[in-house]
Amino acid sequence: MITSVDIRSEHQPAGLEGQGFFATNLDKVVGLARANSLWPLPFATSCCGIEFMATMASHYDLSRFGMERLSFSPRQADLLMVMGTISKKMGPILRQVYEQMAEPKWVLSMGACASSGGIFDTYSVLQGIDRIIPVDVYIPGCPPRPEQVLDGILKIQELAKSEGRNRRESPEYKAMLAKYGLE
Amino acid sequence: MHHELEPSASTSIIELHDHVKETLVSKFGTSLIRSQIDYDFPVFIIEKNAVHDILSFLKNDEGMKYDFLTTMCGIHYPENKGEEFALMYQLHNMQKNHRIRIKTFMSTADINMPTITDIWLTANWMEREAFDFYGFKFSGHPDLRRILNMDEMNYHPMRKEYALEDAGRDDKADKYFGR
Numbered sequence: 001m002i003t004s005v006d007i008r009s010e011h012q013p014a015g016l017e018g019q020g021f022f023a024t025n026l027d028k029v030v031g032l033a034r035a036n037s038l039w040p041l042p043f044a045t046s047c048c049g050i051e052f053m054a055t056m057a058s059h060y061d062l063s064r065f066g067m068e069r070l071s072f073s074p075r076q077a078d079l080l081m082v083m084g085t086i087s088k089k090m091g092p093i094l095r096q097v098y099e100q101m102a103e104p105k106w107v108l109s110m111g112a113c114a115s116s117g118g119i120f121d122t123y124s125v126l127q128g129i130d131r132i133i134p135v136d137v138y139i140p141g142c143p144p145r146p147e148q149v150l151d152g153i154l155k156i157q158e159l160a161k162s163e164g165r166n167r168r169e170s171p172e173y174k175a176m177l178a179k180y181g182l183e
Numbered sequence: 184m185h186h187e188l189e190p191s192a193s194t195s196i197i198e199l200h201d202h203v204k205e206t207l208v209s210k211f212g213t214s215l216i217r218s219q220i221d222y223d224f225p226v227f228i229i230e231k232n233a234v235h236d237i238l239s240f241l242k243n244d245e246g247m248k249y250d251f252l253t254t255m256c257g258i259h260y261p262e263n264k265g266e267e268f269a270l271m272y273q274l275h276n277m278q279k280n281h282r283i284r285i286k287t288f289m290s291t292a293d294i295n296m297p298t299i300t301d302i303w304l305t306a307n308w309m310e311r312e313a314f315d316f317y318g319f320k321f322s323g324h325p326d327l328r329r330i331l332n333m334d335e336m337n338y339h340p341m342r343k344e345y346a347l348e349d350a351g352r353d354d355k356a357d358k359y360f361g362r
Contacts, residue, residue: 088332091333124332124340
């Protein structure tokens with residue numbers, strides 16, 4: 001016996017609803033719009049990038065979350081996905097890519113290498129990208145499965161939905177960037 | 184570790200070794216310090232000052248024709264006093280499919296070598312790598328810069344003189360492990 005399931009494309013935010021109108025605050029509307037059309041920039045340097053390819057392909061299908069449009073220009077991207085080992089020589093390049101992205105922007109660190117240097121405990125490898133740029137969500141694993149990538153992306157979407165509209169202008173946010181020597 | 188003549192070496196390798204050895208001795212005399220067969224590879228240890236001439240001869244001589252530089256690299260033997268550093272050149276005769284290895288030793292105080300980029304252009308990046316990781320100075324090299332490590336690095340990391348772990352690291356402090 002098949003029971004009916006309530007399928008909704010998006011959970012409706014709290015608000016005032018009446019015949020022919022729905023009122024809620026602007027932050028929530030903007031958050032919904034941002035969260036469901038994130039343009040990711042895949043900064044893939046090793047095997048995590050291969051898992052990301054699987055995540056993008058038809059079986060796991062990242063486009064279900066409004067993310068089928070990868071941006072290879074940092075100027076048009078909202079989400080920087082760092083997937084793989086970042087050597088110290090690559091560090092300044094990653095930082096430059098981050099700086100070129102327009103606000104609001106999020107950073108997702110995928111896998112052990114990007115998050116902590118992983119097994120590459122050596123002179124040439126950056127021991128975690130959070131030493132040079134701020135990170136919003138870390139995905140553990142070596143490499144993480146596509147399900148974990150999707151979970152991390154949903155967490156980024158939650159951040160985008162719940163972010164206050166003025167957060168990026170706040171003194172706390174500017175102080176956080178200053179800690180990394182940015183802006 | 185090294186055998187004067189590797190017992191498992193095939194007769195063709197031994198013949199190749201003997202032929203190159205005789206040619207080098209007749210042409211360069213005592214510049215050939217010694218030779219051996221490591222596994223199936225004839226190895227010739229030669230005087231540092233003769234490296235450029237011998238490599239040039241091995242490439243251009245009609246009887247030798249080792250026209251392809253397969254690879255070269257630096258090596259550090261810190262326990263080998265007076266001969267702490269070595270450079271290894273691996274050559275290939277493409278017509279006969281013969282391979283030989285040339286090795287030369289030098290002390291820490293004197294790790295300058297004449298470049299061989301005038302013999303093989305492909306030595307350009309190989310010498311940059313040997314400079315990057317071991318600090319060899321190749322005189323006459325057109326562009327001796329670091330090639331793989333970041334430019335700001337102020338040491339040569341493959342030398343066996345550094346602690347395995349960077350002493351300045353703070354990401355392994357006890358507090359991160361609940362200790």
